Amino acid sequence: MVEKIEHSHLDVRGISLHIAHIGKGELGTVLFVHGFPEIWYSWRHQMIAAAEAGFKAIAPDLRGYGLSGQPTEPENTTWEDLVADLLAILDSLSIPKVFVVGKDFGAWPAYHLALYHPQRVLGVVTLGVPFIARNLDSDTLPEGFYILRWREPGRAEADFGRFDVRRVVRTIYILFSRVEIPIAERGQEIMDLADSSTPLPQWCTEEDVDVYAALYETSGFRFPLHMPYRSLLKVTAPADPKVEVPALLIMGEKDYVLRFPGMEDYVRSGTVKQFVPDLEIVYVPEGSHFVQEQFPEQVNQLLIDFVKSHL
Template structure:
């Protein structure tokens, strides 16, 4: 992988990987395929599970946001009605709630959010402007492709177990915990079958964007893990 190649060219032989949300898939793949090059893995919001297609889109209603965003052209048409800042504003409001974003039959995902709903208290107008400027340049195609439109990919990995030290940080109010089977996968300990040296930390009141909501707490947890597993 390019990450490992780049590290080798800089004489960095062992790395820690920190990933969030749709960034966890490449992070987990690196840990599984190059375990000797990884000192530890930190995942924000997502535990490691076998690399196989998910079935959330089957188990949840048609209006489930991932169902809608998996469909080519659906999100593009929805987003085209708004400017970039409004799209991001709506996403931050939706994803900061504890309920899974699900639209009604005759409603698009962007329509779930009222234009009068305020931003989360920890996300400022300056934050929105800064993010908006970035997405004005990049657009939303890549975030739609990964993970929503590439979730069916399989990698032919025979042993999907991460044997490196791993920390998963979860917001207690992250709607992801309400995805079918997720909370049970964690609380029953099944998650530890696929991450053998696993620590899990919950952040009270934490949402899907827990790293932006409680940056000091996240930094504390991350630094403690890095110090613990640094040789």
């Protein structure tokens, strides 16, 4: 079925953005926003399900990722650029309103699209990351915390540079699918937390890794290290943000993000609903950070039920 997904390039805002798309869109459009180490391919199951349900599904490679163009000055790209890119895609395709679905760091531009341009958004779905009104308090985590390591200029480049691109992508998929937060010990680097003999999670095939690796061979890691890791501290939101559109949060019970300081209480206590009042939260008992690839049928059903109930 994945071969039925079509591919185009849109020249918007001075950059060529690759988009994958499928479906006629009788009921509307669903826009999918990937995280790291992902690209459009991570949404393949959901795109096909959305198309079969009567929607047009669009999944871009964000600027600097996959087959999309590289910014001329990657380190100057802001989170606002990602939101502006999403708007430009909608405008280029003459799409007035969408459901937007974000995974991992893609949750930020997805939510900010809804926050700043609610007239363009029918509803927002995020996987693995809730709406976060302030920056992550990573100072309470040890120095070996992967975000702190990758935020440090040159550190990840040296770590990744010891291996080929495929090995790097494969290792990150292994580490990010675990329950534990990836944290290196003293004298150890993040890539040392798994080796070539470490098996992939059951739902991820070596062929899947080949697809991701091929696109990271094209894009490299310079931009993905900037966006999100080196720009996380620059995520901004209004002092008292309120996302007024309907929202759905899908969290795997075994998603390592729930182990971030304060994260599980923030979600389970309902504090997140102070900022997203019309929020439904669904937990997938065995779900990892890649819940949409791990349990595609369950996530597809949740997604289709949500969008159809908010047409």
